[in-house]
Amino acid sequence: MTLNVNDLFRTYGDFQLRVNLTVEKGEFLSVIGPSGCGKSTLLRMVAGLEEADAGGIELMGREISHEPPEKRGIGMVFQDYALFPHLRVAENVAYGLKLRKVGKKEREERVRDLLSLVRLSDKADAFPSTLSGGEQQRVALARAIAPNPSVLLLDEPLSALDARLRIELRREIREVHDRLSLTTLYVTHDQEEALTLSDRIAVMNHGVILQTGTPKGLYENPGHLFTGTFLGLSNTLDGRVENGWFVTQSGQRIVPSSEDSGPGTLFFRPHHVALHDSSATGGVPFVVKRVEYCGGWTLVHVVADGHGIVVFASRETPWVEGREGLLEIDSEGALFFSCNRSA
Amino acid sequence: MIPSSHKGWGGRLLWLVPLVPTLILFYLPLSVIFVEALKGGEGPSPFVRLFSNPYTFRVIGFTLWQAFVSTVVSLILGLPGAWLLGRASFRGKRLLKALTAIPFVLPSILVVLAFVIFYGNSGVLNRFLMGVFDLKRPPFAILYSFSAIILAHAFYNFPLAARLIGAFWERHSDGPALAARTLGAGPVRTFFSVTLPGLLPAIFSAAGLIYLFCFMSFAVVLVLGGGPRYTTIEVEIYRAARISMDLDMAAALAAVGALLTLSMLWITVKMQHRAAHTVRGQAARPGTIRLSGNMKVLWGLYIIMVILVVASPLLALVGRSFLARTTRSGPLVWTFKWYVALFSETGTSLSLTAVKNSLIFACLTVCASLPLGLAAAWVTTRSRGVLGRLTETAMMLPMGVSSVVLGLGYFKCLALFFPDYSGSRAAVVAAHVVVAYPFVLRSVSASLKRISPSLPLAARTLGAGTFQTFLTVELPLIRSGLVGGACFAFALSMGEINATLILARADTITIPLALYRLIGAYRFFAACALGSLLMGLCIACFLWIEWMGGESLDPERE
Numbered sequence: 001m002t003l004n005v006n007d008l009f010r011t012y013g014d015f016q017l018r019v020n021l022t023v024e025k026g027e028f029l030s031v032i033g034p035s036g037c038g039k040s041t042l043l044r045m046v047a048g049l050e051e052a053d054a055g056g057i058e059l060m061g062r063e064i065s066h067e068p069p070e071k072r073g074i075g076m077v078f079q080d081y082a083l084f085p086h087l088r089v090a091e092n093v094a095y096g097l098k099l100r101k102v103g104k105k106e107r108e109e110r111v112r113d114l115l116s117l118v119r120l121s122d123k124a125d126a127f128p129s130t131l132s133g134g135e136q137q138r139v140a141l142a143r144a145i146a147p148n149p150s151v152l153l154l155d156e157p158l159s160a161l162d163a164r165l166r167i168e169l170r171r172e173i174r175e176v177h178d179r180l181s182l183t184t185l186y187v188t189h190d191q192e193e194a195l196t197l198s199d200r201i202a203v204m205n206h207g208v209i210l211q212t213g214t215p216k217g218l219y220e221n222p223g224h225l226f227t228g229t230f231l232g233l234s235n236t237l238d239g240r241v242e243n244g245w246f247v248t249q250s251g252q253r254i255v256p257s258s259e260d261s262g263p264g265t266l267f268f269r270p271h272h273v274a275l276h277d278s279s280a281t282g283g284v285p286f287v288v289k290r291v292e293y294c295g296g297w298t299l300v301h302v303v304a305d306g307h308g309i310v311v312f313a314s315r316e317t318p319w320v321e322g323r324e325g326l327l328e329i330d331s332e333g334a335l336f337f338s339c340n341r342s343a
Numbered sequence: 344m345i346p347s348s349h350k351g352w353g354g355r356l357l358w359l360v361p362l363v364p365t366l367i368l369f370y371l372p373l374s375v376i377f378v379e380a381l382k383g384g385e386g387p388s389p390f391v392r393l394f395s396n397p398y399t400f401r402v403i404g405f406t407l408w409q410a411f412v413s414t415v416v417s418l419i420l421g422l423p424g425a426w427l428l429g430r431a432s433f434r435g436k437r438l439l440k441a442l443t444a445i446p447f448v449l450p451s452i453l454v455v456l457a458f459v460i461f462y463g464n465s466g467v468l469n470r471f472l473m474g475v476f477d478l479k480r481p482p483f484a485i486l487y488s489f490s491a492i493i494l495a496h497a498f499y500n501f502p503l504a505a506r507l508i509g510a511f512w513e514r515h516s517d518g519p520a521l522a523a524r525t526l527g528a529g530p531v532r533t534f535f536s537v538t539l540p541g542l543l544p545a546i547f548s549a550a551g552l553i554y555l556f557c558f559m560s561f562a563v564v565l566v567l568g569g570g571p572r573y574t575t576i577e578v579e580i581y582r583a584a585r586i587s588m589d590l591d592m593a594a595a596l597a598a599v600g601a602l603l604t605l606s607m608l609w610i611t612v613k614m615q616h617r618a619a620h621t622v623r624g625q626a627a628r629p630g631t632i633r634l635s636g637n638m639k640v641l642w643g644l645y646i647i648m649v650i651l652v653v654a655s656p657l658l659a660l661v662g663r664s665f666l667a668r669t670t671r672s673g674p675l676v677w678t679f680k681w682y683v684a685l686f687s688e689t690g691t692s693l694s695l696t697a698v699k700n701s702l703i704f705a706c707l708t709v710c711a712s713l714p715l716g717l718a719a720a721w722v723t724t725r726s727r728g729v730l731g732r733l734t735e736t737a738m739m740l741p742m743g744v745s746s747v748v749l750g751l752g753y754f755k756c757l758a759l760f761f762p763d764y765s766g767s768r769a770a771v772v773a774a775h776v777v778v779a780y781p782f783v784l785r786s787v788s789a790s791l792k793r794i795s796p797s798l799p800l801a802a803r804t805l806g807a808g809t810f811q812t813f814l815t816v817e818l819p820l821i822r823s824g825l826v827g828g829a830c831f832a833f834a835l836s837m838g839e840i841n842a843t844l845i846l847a848r849a850d851t852i853t854i855p856l857a858l859y860r861l862i863g864a865y866r867f868f869a870a871c872a873l874g875s876l877l878m879g880l881c882i883a884c885f886l887w888i889e890w891m892g893g894e895s896l897d898p899e900r901e
Contacts, residue, residue: 049800069803070811082801086819095815096805147806 002027002183003151008045008055008065010038017041017207019055023151026181028174029212030194032230033204039187042204043153046185047076060150070099075149077157081140083128089139090115090124096147114142117176134165141176151183158193166190170197191231195219203227225337228267235273235309237266246336252284252305255331264338270312272333275300275319276326283326288319302327358734361719369741369777372752373601379591379755380598389595403599406575409489409564410557413496417553418546420497421504423645425542428505429512431642433634439646440509441889443502446653448831448885449878450838451499451562452855456862456874457656458495458567460663462486467659487569495563498652500553507552511545544617551611559604559745561841562855566862576600577747577841584751584845594755597748608743657878664871681872694873697857701837701877704768704853708775708836709829715776716783716828721813723784724791742781749774750842757846766850774842779835783828790824791817823891830891834884837877 003023010017017038023029031039044050046057048069057065064072075096083092090111097107115121118138128136137157144152154173158166174197177184188194194201195215202212203226210224222228229236239248240263246254254266276283286304298313304327311327313319380389393399427433428440446454461467462485469481476482485491519541523533561577568574574582576596583593634642667678685694723735741749753770794817802812840855847856854877861870 047800047804049803068808069800070806070808072804074804076801076804078797078801080795080797082795082797084798084802084816095802095807099806099811143801143805153804 002060003046003185004056004058005042005046006056006058008042008052008057010041010045010050010053015207019204019207019209021202021209021212023183023185025183028177028184028186028197028199029202030186030188030198030200031202031204031209032188032191032194034230035189037204038207039189039204040155043076043155043185043187046151047074047153048072073150074153075144075147075151076153077137077140077144077155079156079159081128081136081157083136083139083143085128087128088124089120089126089128089131092128092139093143093146095143100147110146114146117179118142118172133161134169137161137169138172141173145176145180145182149182151185152177154184154186156188156190157186158188159190166193173197195231201231203230205230222267222335225265225267228335233270233310235268235270237307237309238263239266240264241336241338246334248305248307250305254284254305255329255334257331257334257336259336259338262338264336266329266334266336268329268334270299270310272330273309273311274328274330275302275311275313276328278325280326283328286325286327288321288323288325291317291319291321357718358722358730361715361722361738362734364715365719365738365741365777368773369744369749370737372749372756373744375755375759376594376597376601376748376752379594389591390598393592393595393599399596402574402576402579402596403603405573406558406577409492409496409573409575410554410560413493413500413557414550414554416493416497417500417504418550420501421508421549422546423642424501424505424649425508425512427642427645428509429515430517431632431634433639433642440506442653443506444889445882445885446499446502448834448838448881448888449657450834450840450855450881451560452566452840452858452862453660453838453874453878453881454495454498454656455562455566456858456867456870457660458491458498459486459862460867460871461656461659462491462494467655467662487567489568489573491567491569492560492564492573495567496557496560498656499563500556502649502653503556504549504553507549508542508545512542515541515545544614548611548614548617551607551614555604555607555611555743558607559747561745561747561844562859566859576603577745580747580751581845584754590755593751597751601744601748604745605740605743608740612739660871660878661875663868664875667868681868682876684869685872685876693852693857693860694854694869697852697854697873698876700852701854704772704775705833705836707772708779709832711772711776712780712783712832713825713829716780716832717787717825719780719784720787720791721817724788738784739781741777746774746778746839746841747845749777750845753842754845765848767846767848768850770846771843771851771853774846775836775839778839778842779832782831782835783825786828786831787821787824790821794820827888827891830884830888834881837880837884 002025003021005019005021008017008019015038019038019042021029021031021042031042033039041050045052045065048064048067052065055065056063059072059074084095087095093111093114094107097110102110111124112121115124118141120135120138120142123131123135123139128139131139140157157173158169161169170193173186176182186194186197198215200212201215201218202209203218203224204210205226211218211222211227213223218227219231222231225236228234237246237248237254239246239254241247241257241259241261243261244256244258246257246259246266248254275286278285284304286302286309288300288302289308290301292299292301293315296315298315298317298319300311300313300317300319302309302311309327319325382388386392424443428436428443459466462483463469464481464484464486466486469483472478472482473480485494520533520537523537524530528536558575559577560575561581564573564575565578565581568578577600580593580596580600583589583596664681665677665679666675667680668674669676685698719734719738723732723738753767753774757764757767757770798816798820799812802816803809807815838855839853840859843851843853843856844859854873858870858874858877861867861873
């Protein structure tokens with residue numbers, strides 16, 4: 001393993017953070033969670049920018065939790081890029097190399113390579129203030145990886161950019177990671193970023209990591225209701241399992257269930273719902289509330305048994321506002337979280 | 344914020360660097376004053392003597408009253424300027440804004456001289472009016488009176504009011520005012536019911552600062568007040584210490600003065616915090632209003648008035664320095680002889696010594712206040728702990744004690760600790776440093792606070808230690824604040840008269856002291872030449888500060 005966070009503990013007033021986490025060599029791991037869940041604090045503690053009350057951080061087998069940040073051998077990309085405004089792009093990238101006493105010739109070569117890696121060779125002599133947000137982000141990335149850190153930390157690096165640029169840059173970040181086999185710890189609140197970028201995702205809430213897993217695993221089979229609702233669009237219905245069926249609070253039978261009887265929440269994704277004409281047999285009656293055209297697909301918002309449910313439909317959907325029908329939930333895709341079990 | 348355990352010893356002990364000199368240079372003399380005021384020599388305690396004399400109450404009362412009137416007049420004159428600077432857009436706005444900072448760097452004795460030259464009974468204004476209207480007596484005889492003090496204080500402070508309130512107005516959202524208009528309020532009603540109440544935090548904060556300045560004003564009252572009738576605490580301290588030689592009485596008065604000014608500083612700082620808080624809540628930056636038509640004429644008149652009040656006394660001073668009379672009552676002719684006389688051995692060698700001394704003192708002041716202010720700024724912006732906050736307060740307190748009181752403290756310390764030392768150079772430089780470094784601190788703090796907190800953190804993750812981070816990232820980014828602070832310290836030292844006059848001995852004649860003596864001897868032409876030289880130096884400092892970004896001149900950035 002490369003990075004091992006053991007029982008790292010920190011309190012801020014009422015808030016408590018307690019984390020165990022392992023990032024394997026060459027792995028891209030994202031920590032995802034709502035704002036205030038402690039994910040940035042975790043990253044800053046790994047970097048040495050904040051102090052832990054207890055616990056340890058091991059990097060390449062070396063205990064670093066009492067080392068100052070400059071001795072840890074980490075690279076970090078900040079949310080606001082933190083480029084040195086008085087230094088040119090090449091000087092920014094060379095900064096860490098200079099401190100490590102890398103010779104001038106080798107330094108220049110390395111800066112040249114890195115700038116070409118992030119496609120900024122022509123901006124070497126520019127000052128950061130003259131660059132666009134995306135370019136600044138790429139300089140920040142090149143600067144962080146220049147001294148060959150054992151682990152690269154990224155703190156919501158794309159949050160200040162517009163949507164299109166974010167998609168472009170996240171692909172670039174992943175490509176750079178793959179090319180250099182960097183061990184990477186990436187913090188974000190954006191589930192789409194986490195899903196598309198990561199080898200593994202750690203889902204964090206209220207200061208603890210609830211679950212780690214691959215993007216596909218967590219999306220399709222979340223172990224926690226929180227994970228399921230935080231990653232991607234989803235529907236939930238409160239109710240109970242009775243006689244082999246999940247029934248809502250008003251008594252409407254929704255799907256067969258093999259779970260033990262008792263109260264809980266039914267969780268399913270929008271693509272696990274099929275909408276049928278009123279002429280179909282079986283199913284739960286619904287009425288269409290709103291249809292949202294999203295370009296490549298359509299989102300149909302319906303109300304069934306008093307609950308709002310969102311459903312994926314094709315671009316050419318026949319469903320229009322006010323139309324009634326019967327819906328069917330794929331029992332394979334639906335998960336039941338018992339009140340006694342789920343968070 | 345880097346955890347303290349990762350800062351290293353240097354980082355942790357850095358707060359001692361500014362704190363120890365401040366303790367020695369400021370708190371020691373201040374304590375000596377308080378001790379002497381309580382103990383005194385023989386007989387009843389100085390405090391008892393002080394408060395058994397009704398004259399004391401008259402002096403304190405007058406000090407409070409003149410500061411109040413000066414503040415009100417400055418605010419009334421400054422408010423239209425605040426609107427111009429804050430909300431209007433017109434050509435030359437930048438220049439106007441820069442001009443409002445000029446009085447800030449002008450030494451008080453210079454302003455006094457300019458006022459005597461311009462508003463004096465035989466000054467430029469009165470001679471002009473007498474000539475035009477064929478009058479027998481000067482129509483504008485305000486010198487050596489209450490009005491002269493108020494006018495000089497307004498000269499100093501209304502540009503400051505305009506600048507401070509204007510800066511607040513600029514950032515103040517105009518949403519509420521626009522809402523009031525859409526709800527049916529006219530422009531006048533909107534101003535009084537919505538805009539003015541919104542500006543109150545800034546107005547109070549500016550008023551507090553101006554009140555403090557006027558309360559501590561010295562040279563203006565000493566010369567333009569012209570007698571015991573118009574005496575303030577500061578002037579009375581000087582009289583007691585250097586003229587009636589009653590040092591215990593001076594100490595008691597200084598203690599009272601210091602307590603009053605410190606409590607005023609406390610109130611002002613509270614108000615500034617509130618003003619800053621109000622602004623922070625409002626994100627939207629309002630648009631500016633383009634001046635047009637009749638408005639232009641009205642505001643043109645205001646600007647001309649401002650230029651007349653501020654610029655004409657200064658221009659008169661410079662003009663006078665190039666004039667001379669052929670005989671005692673003969674006509675005026677152009678000449679350079681006053682400037683030549685300044686630097687000739689046979690002429691006033693006093694001036695030559697004064698210029699030399701002033702330059703030496705100013706350079707030493709810069710050399711000492713720069714590292715002091717820099718260390719203080721770094722500590723106070725980078726550490727959030729109790730120690731950091733305590734250091735900050737300890738470092739800013741000198742702003743709440745007048746330099747007359749400080750001078751008296753040094754005067755007593757010299758007598759107490761160095762009875763055999765006949766000069767006062769070291770004490771004068773120390774006093775100048777204490778006067779100047781809070782301004783360096785403000786200037787550097789302003790630029791330090793603009794550095795994104797993640798920049799030094801980024802440097803740390805890239806392998807730089809605390810000191811390396813400071814050298815390679817922070818220092819280059821605060822260069823303008825440092826240079827601005829240095830210029831400010833230089834100008835302040837060049838113009839300092841309060842502490843210098845109290846401490847003056849044979850070896851410490853400076854340009855302001857020489858000016859004071861020349862004014863006292865009615866040698867106005869020579870005074871104007873020396874004054875023009877001083878003004879040139881101060882304005883050069885000012886231009887340099889403006890050129891570096893002018894942040895040291897914006898007290899609202901605190």
